[in-house]
Structures are given as structure tokens and as C-alpha cells.
Amino acid sequence: MTRLPFTPLVASLPSSVPFVGPEAHERALGRPFKARLGANESVFGPSPRAIEAMRTAAGGVWMYGDPENHDLREALAAHCAVAAERIQIGEGIDGLLQVVTRLFIAEGTPVVASAGAYPTFLYHAHGCGAVLHSVPLHDDFEDLPALAQAAHETGAALAYLVNPNNPMGTFHSAEALSAFLAALPSDTVALVDEAYVEFAPERDVLPLAVDDPRLIRLRTFAKAYGLAGARIGYAIASAEVATAMNKVRNHFGVNRIAQAGALAALGDQDYLAAVVEKVASARQSIEAIAASHRLAAVPSAANFVAIDLGGDPEAAAAQSHEVVATLAERGIFVRRPFAAPQNRCVRVSAGTAEDLAVFADAFGEVLTAGPRLRAATS
Ligand SMILES: *Cc1c(COP(=O)(O)O)cnc(C)c1O
Secondary structure, eight states: OOOOOHHHHHHSOOSSOOOOHHHHHHHHTTOOEEOOOSOOOOOOOOOHHHHHHHHHHTTTTTTTTOOOOOOHHHHHHHHHHOOOOOOOOESHHHHHHHHHHHHOTTOOOOOETTTOOOHHHHHHHTTTTTTHHHHHHTTTBBBHHHHHHHHHHHOEEEEESSHHHHHHHHOOOOOHHHHHHHHTTTEEEEEEEEEGGGOOOOOGSSTTOOTTTTTTEEESSTTTSSSSGGEEEEOOOHHHHHHOOOGTSSSSSHHHHHHHHHHHTTHHHHHHHHHHHHHHHHOOOOOOHHTTTTTEOOOSSEEEEEOOSSSSHHHHHHHHHHHHHHHHTTTTOOBBOSSSSSGGEEEEOOOOOOHHHHHHHHHHHHHHHOOHHHHHHH
């Protein structure tokens, strides 16, 4: 058999991607999901102005998109009140994670992240050969002092943080993040994934004016702006880092339909505000569904809520696995956290009233039927 010259690093990696998409479940199920509440997408969709802009851009799709993403970059600079040199556009946060990991990670480079961290970061970090040191959450919050300490102990190049956190929804305010930056080693980069920042209380978000060369913030049009399928996001970093990203990024990676959609979505802040309100009300509905079963919900600053199944965490983790699988069989897509003890929860994305009614019915039945339900119905 031919032996292909894979690099030793690539040969050592598993041939798998971080997520099984809902479409794979639907193919296995033989029908589409009735409620798609597992990927924290925005069921409310993008602004009609963004849809119109993308429709118009579609006719010009024979052209490559502007590799400098100039118009969107300038608009984001104005919107964020930072210099355009500090902004880099990419194929969603996922694409930007690949760029940033390539900038700072070689084989054997230590990185720190929380246990159960967003798998796409881990995927790209491992893809560059990182040695991962993970730190447990503390009361379902990312443990900032422990992350900083781990960075000191390991000499980490990167400390990855998701704020508001996925999968728990917990949020660290500006004060805590400033203390974290102060506590980090002078040569550790804080990579802060702000996929859900638009849902967090605005006054508590670390100001964008904080221009620490060690700070890279990643944001996206996928969640609050409702453009997950368009694959577009941005980094706010020091000018030095944003410029360095030009060395390795996929320069025609962001297509022109996405650029047009993101620009129009950014320009419709009224629509964004309305979505943020709908999400807040959906969070309350999910909390009420949990409360109706005497279950606690982790207070969330994002567009999803982690429902705590309660009791012994290990038993709850087995139950959450069961609940997610049984709900999938019933046409409802939700997910659960990867790591213990957070995997005692079921994570439900903000849905429409209709989605949540479908979820509430099935969730109630699954909880009452208990763990034998699946065996009985399958
Ligand atoms: C959803 C999510 C992303 C994905 O962002 P894209 O811009 O769609 O790539 C990144 N990070 C976290 C923590 C997420 O939950």
C-alpha cells in the first residue's frame, strides 16, 4: 500500500470534526427536526435588510469577494469605535480560531482553556500540535484566577476563554476580565471568544477601548445577527496581531454574499435589539419550563439556557445523555455540555414560542417516563 507523506502531526490526529451536525441526526432519523434548539443559532433569522442585501449580492457571486473585506471592516471600526487596523474579518469565529492558533501554536506549545471548552478551539489547537491544560469551571463560571495560574505554571502561549460562556451561559464582567488580564503572564495571549456578547448586559462588557496587545476578542454574525450559515465573523485585536493574521488567513475565504449580508445586518441595529429582546423572553420561558419540573436553570447571558437536572451530578449526567437522545428521537434537537459536572445539564437554545412549546411537551414526557422510556419506545 502507498504510504502517503502525511506530517507526523497530521498522522497523529483523529479523522473527526468537532461536531456531529443536526443534519446527520436528521438523516439517521429519516425526517427533519421539529425544533432546532441545539446549536444556538438564531431562530429569529437575520434582518430583512440583510436578506435583501444577500439576494442582490447573489447575482454578483461570479466575482471573488473583496479579500480586504474593506467596507465591512470600516463599518465595524466605526461601530466598535476602534481603528480599522485592529479588525480582521474571517469565516466565522471558527475560521478565525484556526488563524489565531496558527499564529501562536507550534508542536508542543502549551495552551490553557476551561474543561469542556468549545471544541472547535480545541480542534484547531490540537491541529497545530498544542499541549492542552484544562481547568475545571468554578460554580459553572470559567475560573479566571485558576486559568491565569495555569498559564503561569505551564508557560501557556494562549489562554482561551468564552464569555458569555458556552455551554453554561455564565458571564464575567469588565472588572473580572481586567483582573484576569492583569494576572496573566506578560507573554500569554488572552483569546476571548465573544460569540454571545450581544446578549450580555452592555454596560458590563469589557470596553473595546482596552487595547492590550495580549488581548484578542472574537465576535460573530452567526448568533445574534442570525447569519450562522453565511460564515462570517471578526477579530478585534492589537494592530500588530490583526496584521499578523494576514500571514496565514484564507484571503478570499469570506464570500461576497456574506460580506454584503453582514454589512446590512450591522446597519440594522434596531432589528438586533428586537432579537435580543425576543431571546431574553425565550430565556425566561426556558427557565419557566425548568421550574415547572422543579429544576434549576443556570442564569444565562447568552441565547440559550442550561437546565440543571439536579440531584447527584453523575446520575444527572446519565439522565441528560438519555434526555438529549430521547428528545432527538422525538424530533427535538438540543445538546448537553461535554465535561463533568456541567454535563448534568441539558442546553436549550432560545426558540420561538412554538419551538419551546414543542420542547416543553416532550421534555415533560421524557422526564416523567424516566430512563426506561427509550428502551420502551425504540
Ligand atoms: C457558536 C460558537 C462559535 C461559532 O461561531 P462562528 O462565527 O459561527 O464560527 C464560536 N464560539 C463559540 C463559543 C460558539 O458557541
